Amino acid sequence: MKDAVQEQLASARRTQILEAAAQVFASKGFHPSTIRDIARAAGIAEGTIYNYFDNKGALLLGLFDLMSQRARAALTPAAPPADLRGLVRLYLSGPLQALSEGNAELFRVIVSEVMVNPEVRARFYAELLTPMLAAGQEAFRLALPTHDPARLALTMRALSALILGLLLERLMGDATLEDRWDEVPEALAELLIHGLEAEERGGKR
Amino acid sequence: MKDAVQEQLASARRTQILEAAAQVFASKGFHPSTIRDIARAAGIAEGTIYNYFDNKGALLLGLFDLMSQRARAALTPAAPPADLRGLVRLYLSGPLQALSEGNAELFRVIVSEVMVNPEVRARFYAELLTPMLAAGQEAFRLALPTHDPARLALTMRALSALILGLLLERLMGDATLEDRWDEVPEALAELLIHGLEAEERGGKR
Amino acid sequence: MKDAVQEQLASARRTQILEAAAQVFASKGFHPSTIRDIARAAGIAEGTIYNYFDNKGALLLGLFDLMSQRARAALTPAAPPADLRGLVRLYLSGPLQALSEGNAELFRVIVSEVMVNPEVRARFYAELLTPMLAAGQEAFRLALPTHDPARLALTMRALSALILGLLLERLMGDATLEDRWDEVPEALAELLIHGLEAEERGGKR
């Protein structure tokens, strides 16, 4: 009983700290952010952070895990559409919308560290990229039955790369994407579906 | 005359320093690299670096400019192909090959900082993304005459995003992309061309 | 009545805490040991320690007092031997044996702090060294009646210094002393008694 309450409090503290860290990291990047910045943002003492996280790096990993959970949840709908069009839209719209909701800045920081920090990169690869590619491949296999499986693996890479690239291009400040972000899923779905259907008709390679 | 020689020497020094910086940044990332690391890699004294660059950040910008020049050169061929297929292949293969030649690690660092450092991001946008999108848009306008210009803008974003995303996914360590990197341009060209041709036939939107 | 029980409990707690402190200090030294280490070793909360001791330093002083009591008890036998040989053996064997029983590591810590911490040093001088020298001097005065008292004072210093030095040399890891620790009292007694008797015969300075 007591323990449960303690647990609640501790969990709330962790969240509070992670939120502060997210905000600070997002505004200055990981390395330039200081523990003091984060403590101030959280309204607590610097030492308190170390009661909940081993070190500064653990804050980043904590944020990564948070984002990774949300991402996986978003792409694991109760009933995934079985038709190609629905599938493509789901896979395009989900991630693209996620970014419209204010996580953009944090996403920047995480991508930044994924690029350069082997530990974060390994997690990204193992906990996010690999399972999501596998899930996608499975879903598309059903919708594109005659597709060559080896080819499908590349196609999935293309689809995920497209999404990742679009997110980044927008994060980099492209005005066109910013203005017309809502059109993007529709336009790309159109483009991809035609391409995929043509290949499916060709049935080869 | 004297000045010209001086200029030569100075330019050689700058290059020497940038190469050392590239190597060091690539191996440890920007922030963890120290001026001392770079000076040692270049075989010079720490102070000397400050005769050629204002500060540590300027080294990063210098490297960015170098990479940006090379990238623009690669995508500005003497005679760009006029047909869709040739065009798509050119735009896909160029960047994909560039990364196979050892700049991968440095590219990581630059992307990392583009994400998080406003100054680098601004340069990336102004000196690389915008001109390359514009050039691509012009080339494709000729090959897809009936395409809606507004739609073409999004298509170009998709194309460049696809490339960027593939590079990153490979950098993150995807084994499939690593193994089959050579197949990628062909496979994607196929996919995109069908999609684009279908849209072109449809001629609408 | 209630008070007596309270007192018992409190005393038990103090002992429990001191024992934990002894163990922790012995294994890491005083400064590197943390209150948390000690609390864990004692199986209690950190704050509880402050209900029984003012601060970390008080733990050290508490341990010192404990050891000091035991040492004085060991050298205050009911009936001290009156002959020189018995006396020398008593004074040599007692301390040398004490260390064989596992207090060695703690003794190290205390000596270490005596060296460097004025408060501990003062206690060591007042509560241990001075009374023990005085007691020894008294005992030897009886066994060496013609000895010059002033000279005896120095002799007592030599005897106690010899013991202290041997303990430390052994603590420092001398293999010879470790192996032959049991022979030491006998050998030194022999050496000293001859020397003392010769002086006694000489009867002068």
Place this chain on the structure above:
Amino acid sequence: MKDAVQEQLASARRTQILEAAAQVFASKGFHPSTIRDIARAAGIAEGTIYNYFDNKGALLLGLFDLMSQRARAALTPAAPPADLRGLVRLYLSGPLQALSEGNAELFRVIVSEVMVNPEVRARFYAELLTPMLAAGQEAFRLALPTHDPARLALTMRALSALILGLLLERLMGDATLEDRWDEVPEALAELLIHGLEAEERGGKR
């Protein structure tokens, strides 16, 4: 040439820093002393210390090495006396005098850390205690030809322990030793020589 000057300067700096460290450590002990204290005492910036020593612990080891060199030098005279009396006096007076010259406080700190810090202890044992015991044993073997070698090993321990103990007792604040420090070597020589000669006469054991 240039290098030699550089070397001189660097060496002078090292000495300057070590002297400051000696002074600060001596007045507060090792742990309570801060790098800032030492930098101030040396009249330099904190960072400068790290240009010459890896970390705080290296300062202590540096001081230990200094003291260890001096100690060995003091006990390695050009022509060691061959008679017992001269020998005992040499071995007693040397160390006892060394302490009268102001290193007392530093010696305290080093002993303190020898007790508690395994790295320092190992050095003390290997670089000071062992070689000095060996040298002493060799010298005494010549002056006490009939002495049992195994017994001599213990005798040397006793002699060195006596010295160590006396130094420490004085450091701990014993007034008698402080006042009559000059008499000590003579008095102890007397005591020991009688004892040793008696054993030698006995020639047994």
Place this chain on the structure above:
DNA sequence: GATGAATGAGACTTCATTCAT
């Protein structure tokens, strides 16, 4: 122009101590 020792601000982290529960 080259050097690299010196600088000192500032980063991360630890930990003795307090105090509300």
Place this chain on the structure above:
DNA sequence: CATGAATGAAGTCTCATTCAT
């Protein structure tokens, strides 16, 4: 009286930058 989360001062060490040589 027990607890242990919170505190924040203080410590060690790093490193971009300067400047006398």
